[in-house]
Amino acid sequence: MTHPGTYSDRRTGAHSRSGGRPTGDLLPVVPRRGCGGRRLLVGLFLLGLVASVLPWWTDTQAGSLAGGTAKLTAAGQISGLLAGYLLLVQVLMMSRLPVLERVAGGERIARWHRDVGATLLVAVLAHMSLILVGYAGLEGRSPLGQAGVMLRDYQDMASAFAAAGLLVLVGLTSVRAVRRALPYELWHATHLAAYAVLLLGFAHQFSNGTQLFRPGPVRTGWIAFYALVVAALLYGRVIAPLAFNLRHRLRVADVVAENPDTVSIYLTGARLDRLTMLGGQFFRWRFLTRGCWWQSHPFSVSAAANGRWLRMTVKVVGSHTRDLRDLDPGVRVWAVGPSGTFTAAHRTRERALLIAGGSGITPLRAMLEELPPGTALIYRVRTPSDVLLHRELDWLAQARGVQVWYVVGSRDDPGPRQVMSADGLRRLVPDVARRDVYLCGPPGLIEQSRQLLRRAGVPRRQIHLATFEL
Amino acid sequence: MRRALFAITGLAASTTALVVLKAGPDTSRVAQELPASATPGTEESTTAAESTAEPAEATATAVPRPSVSRSPAPGQSTASPAAGGAESSGGATKKPSVAQPSTAAPRSTVRRVFGPVVSNEFGNVQVAISLTGSRIVAAEALELPERTAQSEQRSSRVDDRYSGTAGLVVQRQSADLDTVSGATATSESYRESLQAAIDQAR
Numbered sequence: 001m002t003h004p005g006t007y008s009d010r011r012t013g014a015h016s017r018s019g020g021r022p023t024g025d026l027l028p029v030v031p032r033r034g035c036g037g038r039r040l041l042v043g044l045f046l047l048g049l050v051a052s053v054l055p056w057w058t059d060t061q062a063g064s065l066a067g068g069t070a071k072l073t074a075a076g077q078i079s080g081l082l083a084g085y086l087l088l089v090q091v092l093m094m095s096r097l098p099v100l101e102r103v104a105g106g107e108r109i110a111r112w113h114r115d116v117g118a119t120l121l122v123a124v125l126a127h128m129s130l131i132l133v134g135y136a137g138l139e140g141r142s143p144l145g146q147a148g149v150m151l152r153d154y155q156d157m158a159s160a161f162a163a164a165g166l167l168v169l170v171g172l173t174s175v176r177a178v179r180r181a182l183p184y185e186l187w188h189a190t191h192l193a194a195y196a197v198l199l200l201g202f203a204h205q206f207s208n209g210t211q212l213f214r215p216g217p218v219r220t221g222w223i224a225f226y227a228l229v230v231a232a233l234l235y236g237r238v239i240a241p242l243a244f245n246l247r248h249r250l251r252v253a254d255v256v257a258e259n260p261d262t263v264s265i266y267l268t269g270a271r272l273d274r275l276t277m278l279g280g281q282f283f284r285w286r287f288l289t290r291g292c293w294w295q296s297h298p299f300s301v302s303a304a305a306n307g308r309w310l311r312m313t314v315k316v317v318g319s320h321t322r323d324l325r326d327l328d329p330g331v332r333v334w335a336v337g338p339s340g341t342f343t344a345a346h347r348t349r350e351r352a353l354l355i356a357g358g359s360g361i362t363p364l365r366a367m368l369e370e371l372p373p374g375t376a377l378i379y380r381v382r383t384p385s386d387v388l389l390h391r392e393l394d395w396l397a398q399a400r401g402v403q404v405w406y407v408v409g410s411r412d413d414p415g416p417r418q419v420m421s422a423d424g425l426r427r428l429v430p431d432v433a434r435r436d437v438y439l440c441g442p443p444g445l446i447e448q449s450r451q452l453l454r455r456a457g458v459p460r461r462q463i464h465l466a467t468f469e470l
Numbered sequence: 471m472r473r474a475l476f477a478i479t480g481l482a483a484s485t486t487a488l489v490v491l492k493a494g495p496d497t498s499r500v501a502q503e504l505p506a507s508a509t510p511g512t513e514e515s516t517t518a519a520e521s522t523a524e525p526a527e528a529t530a531t532a533v534p535r536p537s538v539s540r541s542p543a544p545g546q547s548t549a550s551p552a553a554g555g556a557e558s559s560g561g562a563t564k565k566p567s568v569a570q571p572s573t574a575a576p577r578s579t580v581r582r583v584f585g586p587v588v589s590n591e592f593g594n595v596q597v598a599i600s601l602t603g604s605r606i607v608a609a610e611a612l613e614l615p616e617r618t619a620q621s622e623q624r625s626s627r628v629d630d631r632y633s634g635t636a637g638l639v640v641q642r643q644s645a646d647l648d649t650v651s652g653a654t655a656t657s658e659s660y661r662e663s664l665q666a667a668i669d670q671a672r
Contacts, residue, residue, distance in 0.1 A: 053488065
């Protein structure tokens with residue numbers, strides 16, 4: 001199926017699976033995975049939530065909370081335990097532990113991280129204010145005076161206050177409106193302060209925590225959870241990527257222009273036949289060359305695993321992606337991944353409909369090789385020259401029985417308007433409600449399609465979105 | 471974001487529910503505590519065994535405070551095992567000591583006298599003293615404020631200074647004690663309960 005004649009063309013354009021490059025055999029259809037693992041994770045999380053408050057429940061005598069200040073202090077203790085637990089969960093979720101990535105997927109974990117983050121922020125603020133007011137009431141001071149006394153006299157409270165301040169900062173810079181106004185690098189640097197929160201907040205739990213300061217199983221368990229999270233962090237962030245990159249030693253093989261503002265980057269490396277990834281997944285790439293090495297960006301692969309090479313297809317939108325056009329062959333690449341549940345394995349039905357917009361075709365193109373025959377693809381582009389990987393798609397349409405529709409034109413043209421309606425969708429894909437739908441493209445198109453699909457009767461859990469943004 | 475709101479509301483509601491549940495009076499516990507605090511009287515050590523067990527257990531289950539469980543004093547070596555049981559503050563040691571009260575009965579030269587429960591804003595204080603004749607040979611705190619880690623640290627400082635067989639109470643033989651700095655309220659309550667116990671004993 002390869003066309004050696006077009007190999008020198010330096011364009012991913014041949015009528016073949018891979019633009020004329022040598023590949024392995026055709027891939028088998030990827031079997032579906034259930035959502036049992038995800039439910040297990042949620043169950044474990046809830047169990048941990050209960051377990052974190054349990055020490056308070058057993059320590060506190062019934063009827064001992066007479067009076068308002070005692071109640072406030074008790075609520076402060078509970079919210080403190082909850083906050084301590086949630087902070088560890090937050091860090092654990094960002095540890096990129098392979099098992100978490102596989103079961104829940106990076107995008108979903110990122111969403112959870114957002115929600116738990118907001119909860120954590122409220123829990124920490126509640127913990128601080130309740131304890132301050134409660135203790136102030138006990139000792140007959142004003143809350144502000146109490147804060148001063150705590151900073152001065154209590155062990156480890158100065159660092160705890162610093163941790164709370166940092167956490168509030170991290171929380172506030174993550175509010176969507178604030179975050180959009182900040183440069184990514186600044187936001188990222190602020191977010192790294194969360195590790196300092198973990199460190200600074202550690203001591204005060206054990207020197208002042210009513211449930212934790214006494215040596216015993218509760219204290220030991222709490223410290224063990226800390227150790228577990230740090231171990232997960234170390235494994236997911238350091239050891240696993242190190243092992244992956246030492247094993248595969250990826251390098252840039254070739255950079256090919258797909259159209260004026262899109263490039264495909266081909267990578268080779270060692271033992272790629274042992275690289276397990278699914279189409280639609282992404283890696284965080286770091287190109288080890290001057291000006292690029294300090295940035296890591298997520299791009300999905302645009303071809304399924306073939307044992308010989310990897311490829312990503314990137315649209316030039318910023319300074320970093322502009323630099324990628326000038327990569328020289330041989331440049332080392334540091335990759336972390338694969339991540340993501342935007343894959344054929346996570347579909348709930350046998351058949352699928354893919355909707356791509358512009359350069360959003362790339363993960364879908366990789367998935368097409370692993371989906372069963374009868375898959376439908378709707379490819380929205382503004383002009384014919386925006387169509388990427390055109391010939392590969394045509395080849396896939398034939399070889400794997402994919403129905404491909406190119407919907408060309410601006411949003412208000414009659415063609416696109418007709419297709420992008422509930423009726424239009426049903427005419428193209430009559431059984432759309434019984435398919436999994438994968439969406440990838442500009443946010444506007446994604447949102448429009450999502451509403452459309454809901455109107456066409458597609459259940460929410462059958463709609464998959466590729467979102468790299470939180 | 472909707473889920474975050476849901477989570478925050480849920481956690482706030484369940485925290486409130488937990489606090490309210492715990493704040494509700496537990497009838498069995500109250501019934502046990504009432505006689506102990508209502509009858510701060512002079513009792514022979516043997517008969518005291520039954521009622522001392524209660525306050526001792528109450529403090530023990532609330533917070534097992536290591537500082538309270540001192541080794542029995544030499545002056546008390548003749549005392550009944552029941553007194554030792556109450557002093558060691560562990561609920562576990564209570565039962566065997568109650569089971570054999572009669573052995574100590576003939577040599578009950580040591581009396582134990584209980585002061586009343588004195589409340590301050592941090593919690594309750596109750597002091598018990600052991601006397602040979604009219605001489606105080608030991609003092610102990612059956613209950614001290616320990617709701618927070620900070621308050622427990624203070625309580626144990628007061629306890630270390632005042633209580634025991636060589637503490638300030640035994641040295642001074644009165645409730646005229648120096649206030650422990652940084653723990654004024656607890657010191658005062660301690661002295662109040664101690665004074666009442668001394669008044670009863672003499």
